[in-house]
Amino acid sequence: MRIGIARLWHEANSFSVCQTKLEHFEAREWCRGDEAAVLYRNTSTEPGGALSWAAMHPDVELVFSRCASAAPAGPVEQTLLDRLTAEIAEDPALTGIDGLYLSLHGACIGTVDPDPETTLVAALRRRFPKLPIAASFDMHACIAPELAGMLNAATVYRTYPHIDMAEAARDALDMLAHIIRNGVQSRVLLKTIDRILPSFNMRTDGPGPMLDIEKEARAAGLKIGGKSLFPVAYPFASFAYADVPQANSGVLVTCEDRYQGQALADHVAGYMRGTQVRFQPDLPSAEAVLAGRPWADGSRVAILEPADNPLSGGIGDTPGLFRAAMNAGLPEGSVFAFFSAPEIVAEAHRAGIGAELDISLGARLDARFGEPVACRAEVLRITDGRFQNEDAMERGMKVDLGPTALLRVGNLRVIVTTGCQSPNDSAYFRLHGIEIDDVPVLLAKAKNHFRAAFGNRFDVIQSCETLGPAMADVSKLPFRNVPRERFNLKEQRVT
Incomplete structure (x- = not known):
């Protein structure tokens, strides 16, 4: 056959x-x-x-x-x-x-x-x-x-x-x-x-x-x-x-x-x-989640930003969660994954480890979802962006993010990549010298697939709503070909 x-x-x-x-x-x-x-x-x-x-x-x-x-x-x-x-x-x-x-x-x-x-x-x-x-x-x-x-x-x-x-x-x-x-x-x-x-x-x-x-x-x-x-x-x-x-x-x-x-x-x-x-989704804002300081009791916390999740068509570029995190008093060693910003990655590779850069993160491609965040960053690590998935989803597949960099911005370690792919595998973080089980608070542009690898490795996993191409509130997106009634989950209709 x-x-x-x-x-x-x-x-x-x-x-x-x-x-x-x-x-x-x-x-x-x-x-x-x-x-x-x-x-x-x-x-x-x-x-x-x-x-x-x-x-x-x-x-x-x-x-x-x-x-x-x-x-x-x-x-x-x-x-x-x-x-x-x-x-x-x-x-x-x-x-x-x-x-x-x-x-x-x-x-x-x-x-x-x-x-x-x-x-x-x-x-x-x-x-x-x-x-x-x-x-x-x-x-x-x-x-x-x-x-x-x-x-x-x-x-x-x-x-x-x-x-x-x-x-x-x-x-x-x-x-x-x-x-x-x-x-x-x-x-x-x-x-x-x-x-x-x-x-x-x-x-x-x-x-x-x-x-x-x-x-x-x-x-x-x-x-x-x-x-x-x-x-x-x-x-x-x-x-x-x-x-x-x-x-x-x-x-x-x-x-x-x-x-x-x-x-x-x-x-x-x-x-x-x-x-x-x-x-029907009902997500709290990024500001509300961070204001609650769910890490304060020693819990290891993952805060997800599904509105910019690449596996929902996100662009790795919206600044909502990152901006809210800047003044949230996150513990040392926390991680933000990620921004897709090839120009910043190239600048980090040219400057080398230990260099300090004045950069802006977010809104590189699309300013509809918020203004860029200006910050000073130290280059901690540079990589070629290649690894092989080791967790449950697409295990064994080789991944190429393009060149990447790990930056320090305040208490946050920030992963910046050339490509735009969700941080859903342990090998993604290990590539950047990060052992996920040692991270006190992880902020990630991810959604439900994140749990295939990390569902049992954080005490708290909380999604929040920000502006982005995959936000929960679809009424803010300019649909032209899908009838709005298809998003009305409260009203039953027999077809």
Whole structure:
């Protein structure tokens, strides 16, 4: 059995000023063929899961087409998406395959095309009108009906933090292999709820509404389908910062029997509507959190700034939390992670360790979210920005931040990077000479994925609201293509 694999994994924040280009994919994942197998082997990613699945199925050959992934940011340059679509859809290596597995995010946006993943699958369908195609998606996907209708099977991450990427791939491939071997005529049904569920209260590593939805989806699938593989339901929550018409929460159901599948989709969607109000975020301001001095009793504290979280399309540039921290009386040894400021990094590298710099942090790219903070900084450390993830999320993947610097500003050690990636792994901090378990207070541009590595390593983890491209209060963001009512979680609406 020959199974083709292709990957387009990018989450686009419509309100980010940072356009995503080829260089951003090349810094993370841009590969094909044997090179892809080498890159992904033994990693906790979807292609890594596909490789581990194939190792358990000696009758299967994987054929890697173009695989591309970039860290979340603004929309992707359209000419690059056009090139990538053509490379995959016209790839001679896919000739003669028995099935196709696509690792998709579901929230990619082009600078022209608002739904490039549907465009990609449509191009593949034109070439392979009858070929079984399975796909996996991020929990924060924006899935159009046209996209779901072109698939034979689909999975979605069930965990947040997303530590089941490899499992999502393996489950999709189990279904795909079953379809190929048994000639199954399966389809994917989409049921949306006309609501967008913000991710602040969406963690599944403890009690919460998304964990309850996942449990209900599994239980309902077993009740309707018994021990059979189909129907199976995968809820998804959409991406709250994608200003595209297909932004909507719902459920994907893979089924053979349309009536069974529709019954399962209707049930899960109804359950999601019943829980929607529990997703409503209510974050205190940065000033309020710091004024409470949660470290005063000796607790080790992490204060997160999700409004500028890179994994939500943040730009590593908003000054809100940093400004509030300047006069908060933080204990010596506290850390701020991070600012993306290539010019300051270059200046630190030129000046060298021990140099003192007069700099401004924040608002380098976008002044809509606050003015820059002027400060005097001592250069403590400079690095090449390269490390390998060692914690649960994307374990084994190599990361390149570009050159970085560690600065001292008052009592704070401040990490400044060239690239813009969330500080979600122990190796990120160790690169800068910081042992995370020795940090009394950590201020981080991060969100729920932070907990995959550090959930049990701080006494207190508190998120705060600041201005930024991924703030909780979406009413302050200029949506044009998403109806405002989709953010109203207090009012029920039957669809």
